[in-house]
Amino acid sequence: MDSGLVRLSRRLAYVLRHDPASVGLALDAQGWVAVDDLLAALAAHGASVSYAELDAVVAGNDKRRFAVRAGAGGRAEIRASQGHSVPVDLGLEQMPPPPVLYHGTSATALPSIRARGLRRGERHHVHLSPDLPTALAVGRRRRGAVAVLEVDAAAMAAAGYAFYRSANGVWLTDHVPPEYLRGP
């Protein structure tokens, strides 16, 4: 994606996950908003975005961060597939996880993570990656050295912890206690 579309993708992620009110929007209970309303709200806040640009962001997004559907009355609606801090019910179904999941983070966070486990912070869930390369990419968003932890998802599932998978393949759970973490 070119840099203009990357910027647009970041702006959309911010609006649709964290602060729809920043452009005067409200999401429905499941996080959806009509595409028309979104584009009008962005235009009213100084960002004129065309349907073609929005399509390019939705289709060209490496992580498929956004989902589009035909809503009530045939209006197209959009939402972020995961990562919200505003309260939305994504309707995620619980699913048995693969035996091992990964979490990429900053090496400086390790002492705290070893002591308290992985915590969800502002987000609804702890985010886990299905493979090492994805976890490395997530960890590289942080400053300094990257650390990748392995999560013993099989043992967690056996102990009754719930796992969910977002529409774009991110594994989600409420908390990973330290005893299920392996790694550096």
Ligand code: HQG
């Ligand atoms: C860390 C991106 C200290 C955790 C990615 C992480 C992902 C702790 C940071 C998605 C801790 C939270 C989520 C503890 C966790 N002590 N630090 N006990 N427990 N942490 O951004 O997983 O581009 O909320 O390791 O690809 O980095 O937004 O979570 O470093 O899927 O679509 O606290 O965001 O996707 O950071 O990333 P985040 P994350 P998008």
